[in-house]
Amino acid sequence: MRYNIDFKLKIIAYYRRGHTGVATAKKFKLDKKIVSKWIYQYQNGGIDAIKPKANKTKYSSEFKHQVIMVMLEQGLSQSETALKFNISSPALISHWHKAYRLYGMSGLTPKHKSRGAMSKPMITNKPDNEKSLAELKRENEYLRAEVAYLKKLDALLKAEEQADRKQGSSKR
Incomplete structure (x- = not known):
């Protein structure tokens, strides 16, 4: 509503x-x-x-990429990220993240709706020496973001564990 x-x-x-x-x-x-x-x-x-948005907002692929990187690097939820960037729906961020994981930056570019054949995913199983520089850079960027996200998750889990231990020892 x-x-x-x-x-x-x-x-x-x-x-x-x-x-x-x-x-x-x-x-x-x-x-x-x-x-x-x-x-x-x-x-x-x-x-x-x-203010209610009059039309559907069109986001650039660069903006979508920035949103995903901030979410991963800062360990934000999709809802927190949507609030931070004034995006009306966290589900939109989920869609962008999935497209980015599957296709890299090309997954974030707007596609013209057509009934043509489905294109093949950009991620290939080629050996590293056969991948283009752009593919390697994209993969490297994604892996860096993933490592940052996992580090943040690990830190949060450790902090939660410590809080549980502290709470358990204070009850004795």
Whole structure:
């Protein structure tokens, strides 16, 4: 459901008068995630960030790539990334990430809808000495992002483990 700008501003004003996000959501019978999204967007982008978009936004392949790299390098969820970049749907980021994993940068370029034959994926099983420099660079960039993501995940898991151990020892 789409909400107009006046309604969103009313929600934000209520929240800014000192009410919690949960209380605001209950008062207006909204999901608390929607309320927190509007508040975050307003705080980070002002009134323009909460205005309904008139048309489908077209994102460049460079922008999509930047979004994916930030998500992987900072270990952000798709929802957090969508909020950070003011993208209306986290599912869109999921789609971009999958396309990037399968086809590299070419997966992020807009495709003209046609009923032609499906193109073959860009990832090949050629030995490294037969791959082009561009393919190797793309693969290297993806692997670097993956390593950064895995390091972040490992750090988060270790921190969680330590917190669990700390909590367990304090109960004794």
